[in-house]
Amino acid sequence: MKLNLKIWRQNGPNDKGRMVDYQIDGVESDMSFLEMLDLLNENLIAKGEEPIAFDHDCREGICGMCSLYINGEAHGPDRLTTTCQLHMRRFKDGETITIEPWRANAFPVIKDLIVDRSALDRIQQAGGYISVNTSGRTVDANNIPIPKKDADNAFDAATCIGCGACVATCKNASAMLFVSAKVAQFAQLPQGRVEAAKRVQDMVAVMDAEGFGSCTNTGACEVECPKGISLSNIAILNKEFLLAQVK
Amino acid sequence: MTILKSSVAKKVAMALSGLFLVMFILIHLAINLTLIYPGKEAFDAAVEFMATNPFIQLMQPVLFLGFIFHIAMGIYLEWTNQGKRSVKYVNSNPGAASSWASRNMIWTGLFVLLFLIVHLINYFVPFKTQEIHDHYALVTGLFKNPFYTLFYVLAFIGLGIHLSHGFQSAFQSLGTPREKCNKALVITGNIIALLVAFGFSAIAIYFYFN
Ligand code: HEM
Ligand code: SF4
Ligand code: FES
Numbered sequence: 001m002k003l004n005l006k007i008w009r010q011n012g013p014n015d016k017g018r019m020v021d022y023q024i025d026g027v028e029s030d031m032s033f034l035e036m037l038d039l040l041n042e043n044l045i046a047k048g049e050e051p052i053a054f055d056h057d058c059r060e061g062i063c064g065m066c067s068l069y070i071n072g073e074a075h076g077p078d079r080l081t082t083t084c085q086l087h088m089r090r091f092k093d094g095e096t097i098t099i100e101p102w103r104a105n106a107f108p109v110i111k112d113l114i115v116d117r118s119a120l121d122r123i124q125q126a127g128g129y130i131s132v133n134t135s136g137r138t139v140d141a142n143n144i145p146i147p148k149k150d151a152d153n154a155f156d157a158a159t160c161i162g163c164g165a166c167v168a169t170c171k172n173a174s175a176m177l178f179v180s181a182k183v184a185q186f187a188q189l190p191q192g193r194v195e196a197a198k199r200v201q202d203m204v205a206v207m208d209a210e211g212f213g214s215c216t217n218t219g220a221c222e223v224e225c226p227k228g229i230s231l232s233n234i235a236i237l238n239k240e241f242l243l244a245q246v247k
Numbered sequence: 248m249t250i251l252k253s254s255v256a257k258k259v260a261m262a263l264s265g266l267f268l269v270m271f272i273l274i275h276l277a278i279n280l281t282l283i284y285p286g287k288e289a290f291d292a293a294v295e296f297m298a299t300n301p302f303i304q305l306m307q308p309v310l311f312l313g314f315i316f317h318i319a320m321g322i323y324l325e326w327t328n329q330g331k332r333s334v335k336y337v338n339s340n341p342g343a344a345s346s347w348a349s350r351n352m353i354w355t356g357l358f359v360l361l362f363l364i365v366h367l368i369n370y371f372v373p374f375k376t377q378e379i380h381d382h383y384a385l386v387t388g389l390f391k392n393p394f395y396t397l398f399y400v401l402a403f404i405g406l407g408i409h410l411s412h413g414f415q416s417a418f419q420s421l422g423t424p425r426e427k428c429n430k431a432l433v434i435t436g437n438i439i440a441l442l443v444a445f446g447f448s449a450i451a452i453y454f455y456f457n
Contacts, residue, residue: 006337019337072340098338105331171341171350172328204255213331214254214324216349217416223344232425239422241255 001027001093005040007052008100010109017109019098029089033076034059034066036088037099053112061085061226064161067168068113069100074165074224082163082226102164104173106211117164119210120178124162126206127199128182130191141191150188157185159227166221166229172213177221179207180237181229187240197244204241257324262417264317269414269439271310272406276446283453287383294382298374318360325353348412355409362402390454400448407444411437 002025010017024040031039034056041051057065066083070076076086091097099113107115132138158181166177183200186192192199215234222231251257278297281289297303341350348355369389373379390396414436419425423432 008337017334069336069338072336072338073343077343100336100338103332103334103336105333169344171345173331174328201253204253208254211331213328214258215420216324216328216352217412217419218345218349220341220344230425231419235419235422235425237422238255238259238420239424241253242259242422245256 001029001088001091003027003036003091003094004096006096006098007113009052009112010101012111013108019100027088029087031088032059032084033068033070033086033088034084053110053114055114056084059084062161064163067102067115067163067165069098069102069168071098074102074168075163075226079223080226080228082161085226102168104164104167104212106173106175107164107167115164117162119212120162120164120167120175122210123175123179123203123206124182127195127202128186130186130195132191144190146189153232154185154188154192157181157188157229157233160185160225160229161227163226165224165226167212169220169224170213170215171218171220172216174215174221175207175210175212176215176234176237177225177229177231179203180233183240184233184236187236196240197247200237200240201244204237257320258420261317261320261324262420264313264320265413265417267310267313268317269410271313272443273439276443279447279450282383282386282450290383290386291381314363318356321353321356346412348408349416352409352412355405358405359402359409362398362405365398387454390451393455396451396455399451403447404444407440410443411440414439 002023005022005024006019007022008017009020022040024036024043027036027039034054037052037054044051055065055067057063059066061082061084064082066075068075068083070083070086075081075083076090078086078090101107101109101113102115102117104115106119107117109115160178160181162178164175164178167173167175170176183196183203186199187196217231217234219231222229251260278290278293281293370386373385374382379385390399415429415432418428418432
């Protein structure tokens with residue numbers, strides 16, 4: 001099939017950037033969205049033009065490297081789907097597709113469609129871990145009884161791949177869904193409870209300092225999240241934050 | 248203000264002030280409904296009670312501060328949040344993932360604020376500065392003006408939309424367990440939103456025609 005693409009091009013962090021129109025032919029319906037961009041880049045290279053820079057790694061929906069705001073939605077129109085798992089059968093022959101980078105001041109553009117998401121790493125470093133003494137006398141995790149429901153909820157929260165679609169989608173560029181997934185993942189397990197109060201305060205402080213917005217509870221993040229991270233986690237973060245104040 | 252330093256704490260304060268205003272608006276609706284049933288005597292008595300009861304007198308400045316806080320914090324949050332994405336999307340489809348009400352809290356809020364100012368000029372200032380005994384006549388008289396009645400109805404529909412998202416959102420901000428409570432909160436919020444929008448509007452429209 002044939003497509004009209006409108007793609008954001010930006011030479012570097014200081015370039016102003018602009019939307020550029022491209023035509024592409026010979027797109028197969030079973031190509032992934034990224035394979036379609038590979039094809040476009042091959043055409044560009046053959047013509048001696050600069051290929052379009054975009055992020056990707058695993059291409060199987062587990063690493064969180066791919067991004068892209070496609071036709072006005074993070075990771076495109078499909079639910080619970082990363083861009084690498086989005087397929088061209090989702091689009092019609094002759095369709096116009098706009099492709100933009102994640103937009104948030106906390107995610108500055110590096111080049112074209114690639115943005116710097118290291119702000120999420122810095123939030124993670126502020127408390128997204130547990131401190132365990134690995135002296136050789138650690139208790140086997142399986143020896144600690146955990147209610148099935150808590151284990152399931154913690155595991156669901158842990159499926160966040162840190163892609164940043166929640167930030168890209170949020171009208172406030174808020175990272176609350178990401179941060180709440182990390183907070184809730186640990187808060188629901190006995191190993192995580194020990195540092196729960198400090199964790200939530202430290203992670204929220206870095207989240208604010210990195211320039212993410214606050215949460216208006218629109219719920220757009222949950223809808224666009226490729227891993228279906230639930231808004232319940234944000235309620236848990238809020239509760240943990242309040243509990244930490246009285247501690 | 249160090250207690251309000253964090254964005255999460257600001258939203259908790261926003262939620263508490265919002266829920267406080269919800270309580271106020273429901274009491275206000277109950278009093279206004281006496282305009283229609285039982286009628287004039289009951290309404291004038293209710294107004295007299297509100298004007299003299301010491302507890303209500305004590306609550307008046309609290310309510311005033313509650314409004315000021317909610318409005319100021321709402322505008323502040325919206326303003327700072329707007330600044331978090333300097334380069335906008337060329338193509339954005341927010342309707343695919345969230346409700347209009349949730350994205351436009353500031354606009355429904357500011358519309359209610361505009362109404363509030365007009366409302367204070369029309370009712371509250373005369374209540375406080377003049378010797379008025381026929382409250383009923385003052386209130387119902389204004390509804391004879393079709394423009395005022397239209398503005399009044401639109402303002403309460405706006406507030407209804409504000410609350411259709413706000414009520415449920417407030418509990419989320421307070422950390423209410425979502426799996427257990429969300430359904431009930433969404434339903435309660437929508438009932439309150441409908442009560443406020445149609446309750447106040449119905450009274451205005453009733454007096455426009457009667
Ligand atoms: C008078 C002008 C008003 C303005 C400018 C205003 C503005 C706002 C804004 C901007 C928000 C969203 C804040 C955010 O999530 O980032 C909000 C939330 C809210 N508002 Fe208002 N509002 C007004 C009046 C009211 C009134 C009269 C009520 C109740 C009767 C009310 C109840 C609420 C509630 C319950 C929330 C939800 C709080 C939360 O999300 O945690 N507001 N308001
Ligand atoms: S919460 Fe979802 S959208 Fe946000 S970073 Fe994690 S996986 Fe991506
Ligand atoms: S490339 Fe790894 S999730 Fe898409």
